[in-house]
């Protein structure tokens with residue numbers, strides 16, 4: 217069966233009124249001759265954070281399984297709303313969520329990993345309908361409990377579905393047309409990359425380029441799915457970047473709210489680094505005059521929970537923004553306590569990499585942390601410098 221698989225992220229759903237234009241885009245694609253469509257959706261912008269905050273209002277230490285079930289509601293709602301918008305156009309449509317999608321994960325709540333897939337529920341839904349909407353970022357474990365695949369993981373759901381349906385391409389829509397040499401909302405001179413290799417964007421993503429989820433990219437590479445990054449404009453869909461086997465460029469990434477864990481000893485730090493690596497949590501080792509530390513770059517809450525389970529006696533946990541230079545042959549990571557300072561540094565690095573892009577005023581997002589900076593050594597980087 218020839219199926220078009222697309223994903224719309226939370227940045228596509230700022231208001232309930234945003235579901236209508238996306239439904240119309242799907243209708244247009246069908247009218248132009250496409251056979252069947254699966255549209256994967258994320259929670260509306262801000263919803264996952266809101267759901268998390270509500271949980272914490274009720275219980276400061278909720279059970280991880282409880283949190284996963286609550287967070288999945290954001291995507292379930294988006295799926296229902298897009299289904300409503302599509303059915304309003306007279307199109308046969310059905311929405312599916314983690315309970316009915318056929319994606320099975322392990323039970324690592326908070327950031328579960330996909331273990332197996334069964335395409336038959338999606339295929340059955342496609343036989344009865346022209347459009348199937350899938351709630352992203354969720355699965356069930358072996359006991360039928362809902363699991364959350366991690367922040368920004370709807371990309372992963374889209375790639376998993378494309379692969380399980382035997383499709384070679386997956387379209388990912390966002391508020392930006394594709395992948396740039398830096399976050400275009402923060403660095404004005406950022407350049408759009410027409411193509412990029414899986415490994416390059418996966419590494420950028422692990423260091424904060426949330427435009428694509430690293431696990432989605434890695435799954436796509438393993439299952440030979442080409443990712444086409446797009447954005448929907450008033451004049452239709454625009455393609456920005458093709459993610460496949462080729463394409464490399466220097467870039468700068470910014471990861472906000474990373475966690476710096478100060479450890480009691482070097483040996484403890486190295487053990488914890490190995491543990492995080494084993495659980496596929498991106499982290500870098502830090503050697504500075506404050507002692508031995510680790511910086512967890514993404515899946516931060518999940519990573520901290522894994523560390524806590526070891527009973528390690530951490531000296532402290534601090535929040536930092538990590539700015540990473542992805543050069544042609546090495547990575548260089550800088551930690552900043554002040555977010556604005558981090559953006560300024562990202563702009564300076566980018567300008568050094570691409571002098572022709574000029575020195576426009578950097579993008580600004582509200583400052584959060586007090587100022588200070590650390591220079592670190594990356595455990596998973598070709599070179600660790602300051």
Ligand SMILES: Nc1ncnc2c1ncn2[C@@H]1O[C@H](COP(=O)(O)OP(=O)(O)O)[C@@H](O)[C@H]1O
Pocket residue numbers: 224225226227228258368389390391392394395396397398399400401420424425426427428
């Ligand atoms: N290198 C980069 N290229 C493009 N966008 C980036 C990059 N780094 C960070 N971003 C950010 O990623 C955002 C898109 O990701 P996200 O907000 O998760 O979108 P969605 O909700 O559509 O999944 C962009 O708005 C941009 O600010």
Ligand SMILES: N[C@@H](CC(=O)OP(=O)(O)O)C(=O)O
Pocket residue numbers: 224225226227258259264265290352353366367368369370371
């Ligand atoms: N619940 C996810 C939704 C998601 O995947 O986000 P997006 O597709 O907007 O990056 C999150 O906010 O983490």
